[in-house]
Amino acid sequence: MLDIKLWLETTSLKVSEERFLKPPPLPYIIFMEGASVSGADDKNCITDRDVSIELYSLKVDHANETLIEKLLNEKSIKYKKDRMWIDSEMMFETTYDFNFVEKF
Template identity: 85%
Template sequence: MLDIKIWLETISIKVAEERFLKPPPLPYIIFMEGALVSGADDKNCIVDRDVSIELYSKLVDHESEAQIESLLNEKSIKYKKDRMWIDSETMFETTYDFNFVENF
């Protein structure tokens, strides 16, 4: 089982699941994870995970993006990347969305 938080903590950026109660200085990462659990023969043995990683930064942070993309590429995870400016927060949000299936 891939522990997303531990995995993301291998890069030197603060990480939280869902949110920080008090956001740290930029840049930081928030991730969210959803799961659909299923199986066969009355046993759950398959987890279909949807994950979203959000990188928040003052400027476009190519170095942090490269670190996240390196992690995803290392695991051969296909992902969708989007970036947007959040005017009300005066920061950029770069989002990585992906899905993977695990058997247990």
């Protein structure tokens, strides 16, 4: 089972699930995860995981985007990338949304 937080911490950025109570200096990563568990023969053995990674930065951060994309590419995870300016916070948010299935 992939531990998303430990995996993202290999970028050396601050990482938190859902939110930081006191956000650290930019850049940092927030991730959210949902799961659907199923199986066969009255046993749960498959997890379908939906993950969203959010990179927050003062400017478009190609270096840290590349680190995240390298992690996704190493695991052959297909993803959707979006970027937006958050005017009220005066920062960029780059999101990576993906889904993968794990068998246990």
